[in-house]
Amino acid sequence: MRQRRAVLAATLAGAAALAACGTGGGGSGGRTELTVATFNEFGYEGLFEEYEAAHPNIEITHRKTGQAAPHHQNLITKLATGSGAADVEAVEEGFLSQVMAKSGKFHDLREIGPGDVATDRWLKWKVDAVTTKEGKLIGYGTDIGPLAMCYRTDLLGAAGLPTDPEGVRQMFATWDSYFAAGDRYVAAVGKPWFDAAAQIFNPMHNQAETGFFDRDDKLAIESNDDRKIWDQVTGAVARGQSARLVAWSKEWQDGFRQSAFATKTCPSWMLGVIEGNAGPEHAGKWAVTAAFPGGGGNWGGSYLTVPRQSEHAEEAAALAAWLTAPEQQIKAFVAKGTFPSQSAALASPRLLEKTSEYFGGQKVGALFAEQASKVAAAQYKGPQDGEIQDNVIAPALQAVEQGKSAEEGWAQAVEGAKKAAK
Incomplete structure (x- = not known):
């Protein structure tokens, strides 16, 4: 799932408490109060203090939820x-x-x-994704999740696979070469190549020209490339490449420490997830390469929006614009690792020189900036897109990993998508 936000714990009780709060109004001392609702870590705490210092007439109240799902459930309820x-x-x-x-x-x-x-402050595809068919810009882009591939150098070496940068890039150049390397790995050591089928299917699906819906919001799962992708992924499952773990479960988290798989689809924010789950004993064993099968891809990232309910919409938009300026996004990146979506920020020496000791001292800032430049366009998402990916495709793939045939799993996926799209 897109549950990178699940890295931090949150309770629905906390979300309910947040839901009880009202919109911005009069602040203390006659100042204008602006409420800002976020989830997980945006790196904004210090920025709020900086903005208030520069704007004495503004008082910022921060509502912060640990997980994305409760935050968005609360937002949809308030809109309704x-x-x-x-x-x-x-x-x-x-x-x-x-x-x-x-x-x-x-x-x-x-x-x-x-x-x-x-x-043009932002990457074009970042703007396109939040622009309506009528040309309205609904949000200012914050972070992104450009995709690379992470891998265990020691495990690949033990299987006789390349571990040098050029050899690894060639191995991860296409999905065919990636799955072929997985077959070699399984044959050599008898262990899984990747963590979970859904973690492979989702980025492959997102690279396709047409997602679950076409631009007329008609379900396209039977006419787009999904069946071909399904066959590739479930074929790899059948050949022993999947560790058959459920992403974000305790077993999945433990899998990093237990060396349960050798490769991981790796958006920029995944580096922290890997380090936290794999533990200090695996420092220097994980590496990340400036390559992703099939070209570029993105997984994650957010926007700041201004609902029409706001009593101080222009002031809110000014704050959102300031928070998403390149200078502030670099500060947020330094504070919490949120990878910026602004063109100027991606060229900042402060970002390009960022290294990760856990990943062998690699210049991860420059690496992911290169990967961000490879994303050509944002795939159009229909209204039930997230529901289908998380609540239909993922369970259907898990069913195949648990023994259901690929054909039965595909039938389950199509039926579920049709029900969700009604």
Whole structure:
């Protein structure tokens, strides 16, 4: 799932408490109060203090949820009831299709945002994903999750596979070469190549020209490339390449420490997940390469939006614009590792010189900046896109990993997608 937000714990009780809060109003001392609702870690705490110091008339109240799902459930509820949304609401790309389906509930930032904020501040595909068919800009981009491949150098070496940068890049150049290397790995050591089928299917699906829906919001799962992708992934499962773990489960987390698999699809934010789960005993054994099968890809990232419920929409848009300026996004990256989506930030020496000792001292900032440049376009997402990926495709793939045939699993996926799309 897009549950990178699940790395930090949160309770639904906490989300309910947040839901009870109202929208921005009068702050203390006659200052304008702006509420900002986020989830997980955006790296904004220090930035809020900096903004308040530069704008004495503004008081910022931060509502912070640990997981993405409760945050977005709360947002959708507030949009439906017509009250209670924050002045600035963060939206994660995994839930963006739900928000875009309710675009009329949000301000067009081209209209109320600062006049000096041009859309070329961001990577084009980042802007395209949050622009409606009518040309309204619903959100300002925060971070992204450019994709690379992470791998265990020691495990690949023990299987006789390349571990040098050039050899690894060739091995991960295409999905065919990736699965072929997986066959070699399984044959050599008798252990799984990757963690879970859904963790492979999802980025492959997101690289396709057409997602679960076409641009007319018609279900396309039977006419796009998904059946071909399904056969590739489930074929690899049948050949022993999957560790058959459920992503974000305790077993999956333990799998990193137990060396249960040798490779991992790796958006920029996954580096911290790997380090936290694999533990210090595996420092220097994990590496990341500036290659991803099939070209570039993105997994993760968010936006700042301004709901029409805000009583201080222009002030909220000004704050959102400032938070998503290149200078502030670099500060957020340094604070919490959120990889920036701004073109100028991606060229910043502060980002390009960023290294990871856990990953052998690699310049991970430069590596992921290179990977971000390989993403050509944002795939169109229909209103039920996230529901299908998380609640239909993932369970169907898990069913195949647990013994159901690939054909039966595909039938389950198609039937579930049709029900979700009704």
